Amino acid sequence: MFKHLSFRARMACAFGLLTFLVLLVASVAWGSWTIHLLESQVRDELQARVHAASELIAEGLRDRSSEITDLSRMPDMLLNGAPEPDLQERLDAKRALKMEYAWLGVASTDGHVLAATRQMLVGKDVSQHDWFKFGKTSTWIGDVHEAVLLSRLMPRNQESEPLRFIDIAAPVRDTTGAIRGVLCAHVHWSWITRLAESILQADAESRQLRIYIMDRHGVTLYPFAETGATSLRLQANISNSVGELMWADGKRYVTGQAALRESENQHLGWRIVLRQPVDVAYAPLRAFVKEMAAITFIVALLAAWLAYWIASYLNTPIAILATAVDRLGGENAHVMIAAHLPPELQRLADAIQAASVNLTASRRDLLEANELLEQRVHERTRALALANEALTRQAMTDGLTRVANRRAFDQKLTEVHALSARTGVAYGLLVIDTDLFKRVNDQYGHQIGDSVLVAVAEQLVGSLRATDFVARYGGEEFVVLLYSVKTAEELLAVAEKLRCAIEQFTFDPVGRVTISLGGCLVQGASADLRQVIQLADGALYEAKRQGRNRCVIAASPTSW
Numbered sequence: 001m002f003k004h005l006s007f008r009a010r011m012a013c014a015f016g017l018l019t020f021l022v023l024l025v026a027s028v029a030w031g032s033w034t035i036h037l038l039e040s041q042v043r044d045e046l047q048a049r050v051h052a053a054s055e056l057i058a059e060g061l062r063d064r065s066s067e068i069t070d071l072s073r074m075p076d077m078l079l080n081g082a083p084e085p086d087l088q089e090r091l092d093a094k095r096a097l098k099m100e101y102a103w104l105g106v107a108s109t110d111g112h113v114l115a116a117t118r119q120m121l122v123g124k125d126v127s128q129h130d131w132f133k134f135g136k137t138s139t140w141i142g143d144v145h146e147a148v149l150l151s152r153l154m155p156r157n158q159e160s161e162p163l164r165f166i167d168i169a170a171p172v173r174d175t176t177g178a179i180r181g182v183l184c185a186h187v188h189w190s191w192i193t194r195l196a197e198s199i200l201q202a203d204a205e206s207r208q209l210r211i212y213i214m215d216r217h218g219v220t221l222y223p224f225a226e227t228g229a230t231s232l233r234l235q236a237n238i239s240n241s242v243g244e245l246m247w248a249d250g251k252r253y254v255t256g257q258a259a260l261r262e263s264e265n266q267h268l269g270w271r272i273v274l275r276q277p278v279d280v281a282y283a284p285l286r287a288f289v290k291e292m293a294a295i296t297f298i299v300a301l302l303a304a305w306l307a308y309w310i311a312s313y314l315n316t317p318i319a320i321l322a323t324a325v326d327r328l329g330g331e332n333a334h335v336m337i338a339a340h341l342p343p344e345l346q347r348l349a350d351a352i353q354a355a356s357v358n359l360t361a362s363r364r365d366l367l368e369a370n371e372l373l374e375q376r377v378h379e380r381t382r383a384l385a386l387a388n389e390a391l392t393r394q395a396m397t398d399g400l401t402r403v404a405n406r407r408a409f410d411q412k413l414t415e416v417h418a419l420s421a422r423t424g425v426a427y428g429l430l431v432i433d434t435d436l437f438k439r440v441n442d443q444y445g446h447q448i449g450d451s452v453l454v455a456v457a458e459q460l461v462g463s464l465r466a467t468d469f470v471a472r473y474g475g476e477e478f479v480v481l482l483y484s485v486k487t488a489e490e491l492l493a494v495a496e497k498l499r500c501a502i503e504q505f506t507f508d509p510v511g512r513v514t515i516s517l518g519g520c521l522v523q524g525a526s527a528d529l530r531q532v533i534q535l536a537d538g539a540l541y542e543a544k545r546q547g548r549n550r551c552v553i554a555a556s557p558t559s560w
């Protein structure tokens with residue numbers, strides 16, 4: 001898949017992947033840490049609040065308990081079993097001062113109310129009430145309960161909810177320490193719940209924060225709507241805890257709980273519980289995760305661009321080297337790498353430049369060698385041509401007289417005859433025989449005979465125009481082709497000229513030598529070659545017959 005990618009693309013992919021992985025790991029680690037931190041903040045806040053509520057209620061109960069204890073120790077509250085005269089006013093004053101007191105009263109040792117705020121329940125028998133039973137021995141705080149006797153006598157703030165109290169009772173003793181009665185205060189349950197609610201801020205509803213007061217068995221005491229329900233299994237051994245718990249409604253809540261701090265005479269076992277739905281509590285986390293994903297995406301884009309830029313930057317020197325290597329294969333292999341490169345690549349660049357210099361030198365040498373070779377080939381070819389020409393000339397030249405031989409004559413005659421046949425221009429043919437040459441040989445020897453033949457050839461050539469053709473036909477016979485003659489008379493004149501030239505030449509040591517000539521004027525179209533030769537030979541024969549050293553021109557074949 002990657003093998004077709006360029007080096008730059010591969011590096012960009014590698015850098016991009018690496019950056020992406022680093023980002024992924026970093027964002028996961030950072031995200032996990034931040035989520036853990038935010039979760040801890042949510043839990044810590046819940047725990048702090050529920051702890052504050054617990055402390056508020058504990059402090060309130062302790063203060064009320066102290067107040068009732070102090071009040072019960074008022075000297076001479078019950079004189080000889082009867083309330084002192086202004087006890088009624090004192091109880092009313094206390095209630096007026098602390099509105100959480102619903103009712104304050106003092107009962108005799110036989111359980112009859114002797115004095116009470118607004119004289120409510122005075123004379124009533126309370127001997128069966130817990131507060132009376134337990135209050136006779138020490139200060140006692142009772143669990144929440146609905147109003148029994150007072151329910152019809154006292155106004156209710158919330159019609160939907162029954163009047164509920166907690167009781168605080170303390171023994172009333174005389175100066176000897178003997179029990180004279182029991183002082184009891186009914187404290188509004190709503191005062192407790194307000195203390196609990198007070199730790200919730202204005203945004204509690206929007207954040208769906210809800211506070212509970214539960215007894216030691218997890219039965220809900222507050223809020224009223226869930227009173228008696230067991231909404232949550234409490235963790236009995238954990239006085240202060242916070243965590244995500246499944247509630248009875250099947251939903252998960254971040255739940256903080258704190259056991260009520262109690263004094264010796266207090267055995268309520270309440271737990272204050274504060275809960276918030278998990279999805280609401282961790283909503284900021286979801287927002288955070290979205291923001292983080294967006295930031296990671298943007299950073300990944302930037303990283304991808306950065307990776308491409310780095311890949312391009314790193315690839316630049318390699319691209320320069322690759323271009324230089326490409327140029328090595330070009331016509332001009334001379335490479336100059338001027339870029340500033342890292343040391344490792346600079347070594348490579350130096351090697352390429354050195355290779356370029358060597359290559360250039362090698363090419364120059366090769367070029368020179370080629371030129372030299374071409375020159376030699378040319379010279380050899382020329383020499384061969386000359387040799388061929390010489391061979392051809394040799395093959396066409398008579399070895400003794402250096403004029404053309406019979407083969408050359410046959411070839412020339414064929415060409416001339418054909419040309420004449422085509423153009424209609426006549427040519428002349430002379431056949432020349434050295435007279436009585438046998439005697440020369442016999443008398444002077446063959447070598448002298450040869451020199452005579454050579455001299456005859458020279459005289460013939462010297463007497464003719466350069467354009468005329470002289471050949472040795474064989475033995476002591478020569479032939480001449482003449483292109484410039486147009487009539488038999490002209491041909492005869494040339495023949496006579498040749499005859500005279502030989503006749504007048506002195507052949508050393510032979511002296512005079514004569515030749516006989518037979519000739520004919522030919523128009524190529526009028527006869528074939530064989531006829532032309534026979535005609536000239538016939539004329540020569542006639543010249544011999546007439547006594548030698550003479551010229552005979554045969555009649556032209558056209559006239560036949």
Ligand SMILES: Nc1nc2c(ncn2[C@@H]2O[C@H](COP(=O)(O)OP(=O)(O)OP(=O)(O)O)[C@@H](O)[C@H]2O)c(=O)[nH]1
Nearest residue numbers: 434435436437438439441445446447449450475476
């Ligand atoms: N030295 C020499 N002699 C040659 C050569 N070719 C031919 N001869 C001689 O030339 C002579 C020709 O003799 P013949 O044919 O009898 O004719 P002739 O003696 O010239 O007499 P006519 O032709 O009748 O005038 C012969 O003796 C040949 O041997 C040659 O190349 N060199």
